[in-house]
Amino acid sequence: MKNEGDVKKRVKDVLKATTNCWWFMPPANGFGRSGIPDFVGNLNGMFFAVETKYGKGVTTANQEREIGAIGATNGMVWVVNEHNIDVWEVTFKGWAAVCS
Secondary structure (H helix, E strand, C coil), X not given: XXXXXXXXHHHHHHHHCCCCEEEECCCCCXXXXXXXXXXXXXXXXXXXEXXXXXXXXXXXXXXXXXXXXXXXXXXXXXXXCCCCHHHHHHHHXXXXXXXX
């Protein structure tokens, strides 16, 4: 993987291959709420979000606020980068199986 776009592509591929999974990527254009994760979705009634990073990328204070708020309402949130994406894929597929 060469950049965050590669991480996002892999996440998209996993989400597209997941049955009964609705998801989208909120635009990061300054008109929405700051800190919303890169992917948000629903799998059989279970809300989830994925924030992608690359290299030394770390979550911002706004992202941490939104991640905390999602977790506080029992939504699942993952921060995925090029180092943990294989583990995330296995974890997400296992979570998806439990949600079915």
